[in-house]
Amino acid sequence: MPERDQRAGRHLRRGAIVLAALVVLAVVLIAAGTFDPQPLGPLWRTDRPGRHELPGAGETFIPQPAPWSPEETPQRFSVRLTAANAGGEPDSGYGLALGNGANGLFVAVSPLGYAAVWEAQRDGAAEYSRPWQVWPHVRPGQEANELWLDVAQTPRGAAITVRINRELFWQGEIATLPGQVGLWGQSFGGLVGIDFQTLEWFAAPDS
Structure with missing residues (x-):
């Protein structure tokens, strides 16, 4: 025993x-x-857009030149933005846009802990896939947030996956494969500074 x-x-x-x-x-x-989730291909380039200011209520769209021409947009690519509120109006937002600013898909966060996804229409209207809402993975105040978009061409346009701070926020499809990318910012009150720290571009070779 x-x-x-x-x-x-x-x-x-x-x-x-x-x-x-x-x-x-x-x-x-x-x-x-x-x-961790992986981008759609190797890193092509890292940009450092820097600080931008809005003097008061309003919004801005800042086009970003891609490492490829619009006519040669890869069928699968990722863009990853790290940005933060740099002081001023807390009732504000910043993020990424796929398109030319007048129309396209927008993904944004707010220093107050909100996040949203919407499509801007040619008539100026916004169609929200996820309206502004508190989301626990958004870092508030002047902490930096990472916004990550995966874009994959489909027969009907492009499939989009949105992650905020590496957490899945939204998946859906848009009607066209976007050839342009821009930075977006908005103040709903007074002056605000936005520090667009890094913008990373990834792409998979087209087969």
Whole structure:
């Protein structure tokens, strides 16, 4: 009986060691970003657009030259913006736009913790896929937020995946494959500064 207890104890110790090793391995892999979502292809370029200001209520669209021509837009690409409120009006927003500013898809966050996705129509109307709403993964105040868009051509246009701070926020489809990308900002009150820190471009080779 004591010998059987000793064997059982050895098995338990081995099991505990294996379990501890698996936990350590999982922690290391998570810390290394192994399970993070991946962009649609390798990094092409990193831009640093810098700080922009709005003197009062209103919005701005800042076109960003892509590393490819509009006629040669890849069938699968990702754009990833890191930006932050740089002081001023907290009732404001900033984000990314696919299109020319007059029409296209817009993704934005607010220093107050809100996020939204909408399409701007040619008549100036906005059709919201996700109206402005509090979302727990938005970093408030002057903390930086990451907005990440995956774009993949489909027979009907383009499939879009939106992530905010690496968390899935929205998936849907738009009618055309956008060839232009821009930065967007808006103040709903007074002067606001927006620090567009980095804009990364990724693309997969067209087959």
